[in-house]
Amino acid sequence: xxxxxxxxxxxxxxxxxxxxxxxxxxxxxxxxxxxxxxxxxxxxxxxxxxxxxxxxxxxxxxxxxxxxxxxxxxxxxxxxxxxxxxxxxxxxxxxxxxxxxxxxxxxxxxxxxxxxxxxxxxxxxxxxxxxxxxxxxxxxxxxxxxxxxxxxxxxxxxxxxxxxxxxxxxxxxxxxxxxxxxxxxxxxxxxxxxxxxxxxx
Amino acid sequence: xxxxxxxxxxxxxxxxxxxxxxxxxxxxxxxxxxxxxxxxxxxxxxxxxxxxxxxxxxxxxxxxxxxxxxxxxxxxxxxxxxxxxxxxxxxxxxxxxxxxxxxxxxxxxxxxxxxxxxxxxxxxxxxxxxxxxxxxx
Numbered sequence: 001x002x003x004x005x006x007x008x009x010x011x012x013x014x015x016x017x018x019x020x021x022x023x024x025x026x027x028x029x030x031x032x033x034x035x036x037x038x039x040x041x042x043x044x045x046x047x048x049x050x051x052x053x054x055x056x057x058x059x060x061x062x063x064x065x066x067x068x069x070x071x072x073x074x075x076x077x078x079x080x081x082x083x084x085x086x087x088x089x090x091x092x093x094x095x096x097x098x099x100x101x102x103x104x105x106x107x108x109x110x111x112x113x114x115x116x117x118x119x120x121x122x123x124x125x126x127x128x129x130x131x132x133x134x135x136x137x138x139x140x141x142x143x144x145x146x147x148x149x150x151x152x153x154x155x156x157x158x159x160x161x162x163x164x165x166x167x168x169x170x171x172x173x174x175x176x177x178x179x180x181x182x183x184x185x186x187x188x189x190x191x192x193x194x195x196x197x198x199x200x201x
Numbered sequence: 202x203x204x205x206x207x208x209x210x211x212x213x214x215x216x217x218x219x220x221x222x223x224x225x226x227x228x229x230x231x232x233x234x235x236x237x238x239x240x241x242x243x244x245x246x247x248x249x250x251x252x253x254x255x256x257x258x259x260x261x262x263x264x265x266x267x268x269x270x271x272x273x274x275x276x277x278x279x280x281x282x283x284x285x286x287x288x289x290x291x292x293x294x295x296x297x298x299x300x301x302x303x304x305x306x307x308x309x310x311x312x313x314x315x316x317x318x319x320x321x322x323x324x325x326x327x328x329x330x331x332x333x334x335x336x337x338x
Contacts, residue, residue, distance in 0.1 A: 079334030
């Protein structure tokens with residue numbers, strides 16, 4: 001890229017976009033959460049597997065339908081003119097891990113949505129963000145009819161690092177979704193400060 | 202994006218895909234076969250923001266720019282767009298949007314913001330603004 005151009009753009013508009021990922025198992029409500037808080041109807045963007053998928057060669061056990069693109073749903077929240085938040089639902093299947101690498105580049109943090117009836121579905125996402133030191137919160141989507149667990153039970157069951165917030169939520173509810181995002185941004189800020197202090201000490 | 206099966210080859214031995222393979226797409230037909238953008242080969246982030254350059258030269262007599270380029274420019278005309286939004290708005294895969302954007306950037310039609318560097322969060326003031334903004338939603 002022409003760096004002069006991008007500098008000029010930054011100086012003139014100072015537009016800033018931040019990225020939050022919404023991860024979790026298939027059907028746990030990622031797109032529902034994105035839709036609940038987004039000011040726009042969730043949009044769908046397609047990434048080409050042939051372009052980014054060199055690492056993907058193992059399609060065993062995958063549904064017989066193998067397409068050449070993978071879709072990601074995303075939404076937007078405008079905080080003010082020139083500052084917006086983009087939420088990306090990560091593709092559910094493990095074979096799209098390579099896309100996560102791109103998505104998580106420069107991400108502010110992540111929400112890992114969990115369903116207590118099949119908690120193991122969110123293990124890969126928890127592992128992924130822990131290993132890469134990307135701040136995340138676990139949001140337990142309280143489905144109708146699922147037994148209620150406390151945040152501590154979930155935290156213990158997932159063997160989360162100390163301090164990783166666990167929030168109970170209803171992914172369909174805007175206020176509930178907002179609360180999850182607020183907890184994440186607060187936590188990301190704390191993590192960042194702690195890291196800065198570490199690097200100084 | 203278009204699911205183009207109309208041009209599917211029917212000669213014997215050329216049916217290398219079938220219904221099970223999902224939609225066959227030829228996205229890079231719109232980029233002249235190029236899969237990387239510009240000589241610098243920069244990969245625009247999904248949330249890189251694309252703004253029309255006010256002083257940009259007119260595109261009308263630029264024959265190298267196709268209809269898809271113009272669609273992207275038109276989308277940016279109303280407001281600044283992220284790469285992801287452009288993909289959704291133009292109904293094009295992000296990979297294609299990146300290549301087309303590279304062309305527009307080279308011609309000075311648009312400016313593209315740089316993504317936040319990895320592991321570098323915006324300052325505390327911005328985060329507080331985000332939290333307050335979310336509360337006020």
